[in-house]
Amino acid sequence: MKIFRYLKSLTLAELLKGMTVTGKYFFKRKFTIRYPEEKTPKSDRFRGLHALRRYDNGEERCIACKLCEAVCPALAISIDSEMREDGSRRTTKYEIDLFKCIYCGFCEESCPVDSIVLTDIHEFHFEGKDKNVLDKQQLLAIGDMREKDVATARKNDAEYR
Amino acid sequence: MTETTKITKDAIPENMVRIEIDDKEMIVPRGSMVIEAADKNGISIPRFCYHKKLSIAANCRMCMVDVEKVPKPLPACATPVMPDMKVFTKSKRAIDAQRNVMEFLLINHPLDCPICDQGGECELQDQSMGYGRGVSRYVDSKRVAVDENIGSLIATDMTRCITCTRCVRFLDEITGTDELGGIGRGDRTQIGTAVGRSIDSIMSGNIIDLCPVGALTNKPFRFKARAWELMSAQGVSMHDAIGSNLYYHTRQGKILRTVPKDNESLNEAWISDRDRYGVLGQDAEDRVTAPMVKENGEWKETDWATAMDLAVRKLQANDAKNTAVLAGNQSTNEEYFLLSKLFKALGCANIDYRLGQSDFTQASGLPRMDLNLDEVGNNQQIVLVGSHVGHEQPILAHRIRQAWLKNGSKVSIFNPKQYHFNFETFHHYVGTQIEWVNGLGSLAHCVADLNKVKLEGELGEWINAQATDENLNNLAKALVNKDSNVLFVIGQISNNHPQAGLIKAVVAWLSSQTDGKVYEMATGANAVGAQICGMGSQNSVADILASDSKSFLIYQAENDDFNNAYGAQIKLEDADSVVLMASFADDNMKQVADVILPIGLASEVAGSYFNNFAQMQGFGPAAKLPAETKPGWRVLRVLANMLNVDGFTYDSIDEISSEVALLTVNKGEIDTNIKVKAQKADDLVLFNETTIYDVDMLARRSQPLQDTVHASTDNLNINSVDAKKLGIENAMQIIVNQKVDGDTITQSLFANIDDKVPAGSVNVHKCVGLRTDALNVTLIVGDSV
Numbered sequence: 005m006k007i008f009r010y011l012k013s014l015t016l017a018e019l020l021k022g023m024t025v026t027g028k029y030f031f032k033r034k035f036t037i038r039y040p041e042e043k044t045p046k047s048d049r050f051r052g053l054h055a056l057r058r059y060d061n062g063e064e065r066c067i068a069c070k071l072c073e074a075v076c077p078a079l080a081i082s083i084d085s086e087m088r089e090d091g092s093r094r095t096t097k098y099e100i101d102l103f104k105c106i107y108c109g110f111c112e113e114s115c116p117v118d119s120i121v122l123t124d125i126h127e128f129h130f131e132g133k134d135k136n137v138l139d140k141q142q143l144l145a146i147g148d149m150r151e152k153d154v155a156t157a158r159k160n161d162a163e164y165r
Numbered sequence: 166m167t168e169t170t171k172i173t174k175d176a177i178p179e180n181m182v183r184i185e186i187d188d189k190e191m192i193v194p195r196g197s198m199v200i201e202a203a204d205k206n207g208i209s210i211p212r213f214c215y216h217k218k219l220s221i222a223a224n225c226r227m228c229m230v231d232v233e234k235v236p237k238p239l240p241a242c243a244t245p246v247m248p249d250m251k252v253f254t255k256s257k258r259a260i261d262a263q264r265n266v267m268e269f270l271l272i273n274h275p276l277d278c279p280i281c282d283q284g285g286e287c288e289l290q291d292q293s294m295g296y297g298r299g300v301s302r303y304v305d306s307k308r309v310a311v312d313e314n315i316g317s318l319i320a321t322d323m324t325r326c327i328t329c330t331r332c333v334r335f336l337d338e339i340t341g342t343d344e345l346g347g348i349g350r351g352d353r354t355q356i357g358t359a360v361g362r363s364i365d366s367i368m369s370g371n372i373i374d375l376c377p378v379g380a381l382t383n384k385p386f387r388f389k390a391r392a393w394e395l396m397s398a399q400g401v402s403m404h405d406a407i408g409s410n411l412y413y414h415t416r417q418g419k420i421l422r423t424v425p426k427d428n429e430s431l432n433e434a435w436i437s438d439r440d441r442y443g444v445l446g447q448d449a450e451d452r453v454t455a456p457m458v459k460e461n462g463e464w465k466e467t468d469w470a471t472a473m474d475l476a477v478r479k480l481q482a483n484d485a486k487n488t489a490v491l492a493g494n495q496s497t498n499e500e501y502f503l504l505s506k507l508f509k510a511l512g513c514a515n516i517d518y519r520l521g522q523s524d525f526t527q528a529s530g531l532p533r534m535d536l537n538l539d540e541v542g543n544n545q546q547i548v549l550v551g552s553h554v555g556h557e558q559p560i561l562a563h564r565i566r567q568a569w570l571k572n573g574s575k576v577s578i579f580n581p582k583q584y585h586f587n588f589e590t591f592h593h594y595v596g597t598q599i600e601w602v603n604g605l606g607s608l609a610h611c612v613a614d615l616n617k618v619k620l621e622g623e624l625g626e627w628i629n630a631q632a633t634d635e636n637l638n639n640l641a642k643a644l645v646n647k648d649s650n651v652l653f654v655i656g657q658i659s660n661n662h663p664q665a666g667l668i669k670a671v672v673a674w675l676s677s678q679t680d681g682k683v684y685e686m687a688t689g690a691n692a693v694g695a696q697i698c699g700m701g702s703q704n705s706v707a708d709i710l711a712s713d714s715k716s717f718l719i720y721q722a723e724n725d726d727f728n729n730a731y732g733a734q735i736k737l738e739d740a741d742s743v744v745l746m747a748s749f750a751d752d753n754m755k756q757v758a759d760v761i762l763p764i765g766l767a768s769e770v771a772g773s774y775f776n777n778f779a780q781m782q783g784f785g786p787a788a789k790l791p792a793e794t795k796p797g798w799r800v801l802r803v804l805a806n807m808l809n810v811d812g813f814t815y816d817s818i819d820e821i822s823s824e825v826a827l828l829t830v831n832k833g834e835i836d837t838n839i840k841v842k843a844q845k846a847d848d849l850v851l852f853n854e855t856t857i858y859d860v861d862m863l864a865r866r867s868q869p870l871q872d873t874v875h876a877s878t879d880n881l882n883i884n885s886v887d888a889k890k891l892g893i894e895n896a897m898q899i900i901v902n903q904k905v906d907g908d909t910i911t912q913s914l915f916a917n918i919d920d921k922v923p924a925g926s927v928n929v930h931k932c933v934g935l936r937t938d939a940l941n942v943t944l945i946v947g948d949s950v
Contacts, residue, residue: 069279070391085388093280093388116279 046124048157051109053125054100054138055147057118057154064144065119068095072111072120080104081111098140102130123150124157184250193246200228200241203254210254211263211292213270213377214329215242218434220338225270225329227292229262230254238262260296267296270327273308273352274378281325283379285392289327310355316363317872318370318438320387326380328354332372339435340366341566341587356380365874367559367857370441371434374424385445385869386422390414398787399426401774402440403495403767404864406687407538407560408776409436413444413768418789420444420768430539431776437559438873439857439864444768446866447788453750453763454792464755469793473800475760477807479742483716489515489709492700493722493747494689495861496797497772498781499821501691501698502828503801503813504720509699510810515714517706518695520726520733521688521855521931523938525705526666526839531696532685533673533833536652537778542568544682545649546591549578550605550672552656555587556857556875557686558777561654562587577640579605581658581852582928583921592640597850597926598940602664602671606631609671611641612678624670627841644679651681660688661728661855663938666839673835685833687777689861691767694775697828715741721764721797723862724753728937731910746800749862764797765790766863771818772798779830783822844940849887851903852928853937859930877930881914881944884924888916893946900945901927903935910935 012018037044057065068085084097111120123146130136138146147154172183172190181192186199186208193202198221203210213225223243230241233251238258253259271293278284310323333345333356344364347354358364364372373383395414400423402409409432413420423444425436456472457464480488490508492501501518508516519528541547541564555562566588568574575591578584579601583593594604609628613620615638620629644651653676659668669685676683687693695701704712710732717740727733737743737757745758748766755761767774769790773783790796798821805813815821856877858870870876881899883891893899897916902909912933922928927942929935935942 067280068388069284070394071279074391074393085390087388 040127048161049109050124050126050157051107051112051122053102053123053128053146054105054111054143055121055123055150055154056098056140056143057121057147057151058144064094065117066095066098067117067119068093069116071114071116075110075114077108077110078104078106080106095140098143100138100143101136102138103136118158121147121154121158123154125150182246182248182250184246184248184252186252187254195246197246198242199230199232199239199244199246199250199252202246203241203252208254210241211296212242213288213292213327214331216331216334216375218339219331219334219375222330222334225327226266227263227270229259229266231256231259231262264296264298267293268298268302271297271301272303273324274327275307275324277325280388281322281379282320282382282387283325283376283392287379288377308352310357313357313361314363315358316365316369316384316874317869318384318442319364319373320382320384322380322382323355323357324380325378326356327378328356329377330356331375331377332356332381335372335375336364336366336369338570339371339563339566340368342366344369345372363874367439367555367875368435368437368563370438371425371436374434383422385442389421390416395421398785400768400784400787401690401776401782402432402436403690404439404443404860405437405558405560406690406693406777407431407558408690408774408778408780408782409440409560410782411436411440413787415788420447420788430537432560433563435560435563439559439860439870442869443858443861443864443867444766445869446863447748447766447768449749449866451749451751451866452791453748453761454794456763456793457750457761459759464761469762469795472760472762473803473807476744476762476804479744479759480716480718480804480808482742483714485512486514487712487714488513488716488718489712489714490517490718490720491520491706491709491722492516492518492695492720493520493726493861494518494692494695495767495863496691496695496721497767497770498691498694498698498775498825499772499818500720500797500801501695501700502821502825503798503805503815505699507801507805507808507810507813508718510805510812511808514703515709515712516700516703517709518692518700519688520706520722521661521728521937522665522705523661523663523707523728523936524665524842525707527669527835528665528705529702531693531779531831531833532655532687532777533669533683533835534685534778535676535682536684538564541565541652541684542572542574543650544568544652545572545574546644546646546651546681547574547576547654548644548651548675548681549576549580549654549656550668551579551581551601551659551662552654552686553580553582553584553658553854554654554656555584557657561684561686565654575643579608581923581926582854583923591643592636594637595923597846597923598662598852599844599846599850600923600925602662602668602844603631604637605668605671607633608637608641608644609675609678611638612645612675614638615641615645616678618678622838623841624667624674624837624839627667627843628671628674644675644681647680651676651679653681653683655683655685657686657688657855660686661853661937663940664842664844667841669835670837670839674837677837683835684777685835691774693777693779694773694781697775697779697830698825710736717743719743719745719747719754719758721747721862723747723749723751725751725859725865725932726862730934731936746797747862748794749866762800763792763794764800765794769794770796770798773822773825775830781826846925847941848943850926850940851901851935851942852922852926853931853935854928855931855937859932877932878917879914879930879933880917882917882919882922882928884922884926885918885920886924887927888918891944891946893918893944897946901929901935902943902945903939904941904943905936905939 073081088094212228228241229238231253410426410428455466569588577592743758746762
């Protein structure tokens with residue numbers, strides 16, 4: 005057996021085998037892109053940074069039913085609720101801890117009013133120790149910023165849900 | 166009894182029948198319903214309208230079951246058991262019937278579970294998971310109902326109502342107030358008050374628990390939390406001595422609502438509104454959450470060490486003989502035990518908790534309690550002596566109503582005001598604070614004549630001096646009847662009466678003549694515990710306020726708790742030092758105190774209460790102590806060590822509780838050999854009333870309760886006859902002068918003409934600041950406002 009191994013290494017057969025693969029891909033089309041100038045397309049179901057949506061008239065959608073808080077497997081969401089002056093049920097605190105969140109998307113699935121959504125934003129960072137917790141105002145602001153994309157993605161995906 | 170062994174015919178008692186439910190054999194009482202038999206044997210049948218404590222309505226049709234040889238499914242709640250009946254709760258016909266009923270119920274029910282407070286604890290939601298269809302077939306318009314505002318305690322969402330009528334039946338059968346009813350027919354039936362009034366029953370909160378859907382929900386709790394976020398902790402009522410068992414529901418260590426815990430021998434399945442909403446006073450603005458000291462008249466928050474040092478210096482400033490301890494009646498046994506142990510060890514004899522009372526001649530022992538609460542219904546004759554029972558111990562009023570309703574008990578009443586009761590009265594004696602006591606004497610006189618007994622002693626002479634009359638003679642005849650059990654209830658109006666000792670002596674004498682039993686109400690949730698722990702065995706609060714005491718420790722009490730709030734305030738202002746250990750400090754207390762040590766409420770600490778039947782009931786801490794607040798027993802322990810008193814080495818509350826459990830509980834007795842202190846009416850007689858939500862510092866601070874119709878007012882209630890005589894009209898400003906021991910207390914109040922007040926009497930609420938121990942007042946009529 006030893007003699008075969010000796011001959012194999014002497015003839016550089018394995019090296020040539022490997023180089024064949026390299027050579028094959030050398031002439032194929034490239035997979036890599038020039039991130040961040042170039043970006044790959046994302047699925048409509050991409051689960052990125054969270055947002056709270058509003059209705060067209062500017063009213064926040066969230067009704068403080070706390071189903072997202074209950075369903076969250078990482079206990080990342082915490083909500084306080086109260087009666088607003090007009091008698092409607094609203095949150096006074098809506099916080100998501102992004103360190104705890106595992107981006108499973110259960111919150112979006114449980115939401116009866118399509119308020120909490122996961123946008124396709126996946127490039128974000130924090131510049132402070134306690135900045136990992138998004139509060140209600142931040143979440144609503146993200147929602148306002150990305151409402152168009154979110155709505156389109158939901159519409160495209162609607163028939164598969 | 167297993168399924169394999171057949172029950173032989175001979176083994177079945179006369180009043181029982183053998184039935185089979187889902188092939189399970191059981192013997193159940195003849196005449197009981199199928200649903201009761203199923204519940205007892207752990208077979209679940211869905212239901213909405215059936216409730217074990219209410220009458221059977223059978224209008225939700227959810228409990229349909231299949232019975233052998235019956236062509237149609239039958240409602241299990243309204244089908245009596247028959248010998249050898251075979252019931253199937255899971256057969257196709259039964260399940261189909263239940264599913265169809267569910268579909269009809271959901272036709273008009275809105276799908277707003279996400280914003281409904283009942284979501285997560287809703288019977289309709291739970292059962293629709295089992296019986297409901299996934300998709301609705303209904304396409305027409307849904308029914309919508311208009312919401313009524315029924316007060317500060319209960320929120321309504323009548324569109325969600327499935328007309329099970331549990332609330333209607335509760336307010337009809339249990340409270341007897343008939344405040345809700347069904348209006349309209351068929352699917353247009355709506356539950357409502359019809360006239361747009363609020364629901365004013367003192368037990369109204371129970372309809373929230375009864376409602377199987379979210380039509381009636383807890384108003385102060387509205388939208389605050391979901392059922393699954395709440396932690397449940399067992400507690401005991403902090404407002405009356407029945408000791409109702411309850412659960413506090415907390416979220417993040419804060420009590421958000423209260424619900425009853427079933428206890429068949431005490432509160433059954435109910436609690437009063439005071440127990441349900443009283444605890445909400447915990448968040449009042451004047452809650453003290455950090456130790457505070459007064460520096461040059463300014464209050465400053467400080468740390469515990471500084472505050473305790475100052476408290477010790479203040480308490481040592483005067484000799485123990487000139488030191489006094491005045492406590493409220495809401496603290497735990499353990500706190501009372503340490504408090505009395507500490508100050509007795511220091512040689513202080515001025516310890517009391519009976520701040521609202523004025524006559525202490527019969528107050529040195531426990532209240533007399535000859536029976537347990539579930540024995541109230543065994544009495545054919547019940548005599549209420551000076552009691553607005555529903556407002557003093559609501560659960561007792563419920564028991565008396567049930568006794569009247571189910572056992573035909575006859576209830577007679579002696580009162581200073583024509584209160585409305587939720588039972589019919591056999592004899593209702595209403596007179597001024599002086600007259601009704603004399604009326605009780607007249608009754609005793611009639612009984613003495615009927616029994617042909619010779620009256621002796623001062624009490625005998627006094628009874629003899631009271632005139633007899635025919636009405637009272639009829640009552641006396643009913644009471645001395647050998648076939649009837651008699652119960653005398655001594656209420657809190659009697660306890661706070663300046664002639665309390667005399668009233669109790671007359672009742673004790675009457676009970677001995679009629680073979681009756683006596684139930685003496687304790688004033689305050691843990692008054693019995695305070696007495697057992699030795700808080701009431703020495704100088705009374707009246708002696709203390711009259712003594713030279715210069716150093717005071719006020720423990721969970723405030724100015725409004727005193728019978729003589731005015732006198733107490735002056736005494737405390739003159740004192741060298743006042744240490745306040747309390748959860749709350751209002752402006753009056755802040756004015757007199759030198760140092761405030763914040764301690765927890767009974768809902769925030771572990772401990773125990775004795776109820777009116779001397780049963781000890783323990784509980785753990787339900788809520789977190791706010792900020793710097795500490796449990797009272799810990800503060801007292803440290804205080805004792807700083808004052809160099811031995812025997813305070815307790816490391817846990819259990820060590821104190823076990824010592825409390827070893828204390829002797831003497832049976833309450835009433836002495837009939839007393840000195841009679843006669844009262845004479847000069848002009849108008851004052852009835853100074855402690856209202857239902859003015860009983861303790863917590864209830865006073867509960868905003869939802871203070872927003873009800875039962876809250877105290879600064880009215881002066883006067884009979885129309887007297888009003889006409891004095892030229893008084895409604896809303897006129899009246900100046901009331903109360904003369905006591907050469908001192909005059911003056912208050913300006915608004916007239917309210919009310920014929921529930923007997924002629925010759927004026928009625929005010931205690932919060933206006935008049936004393937309860939002096940009955941004579943004069944009025945000066947001012948200008949109309």
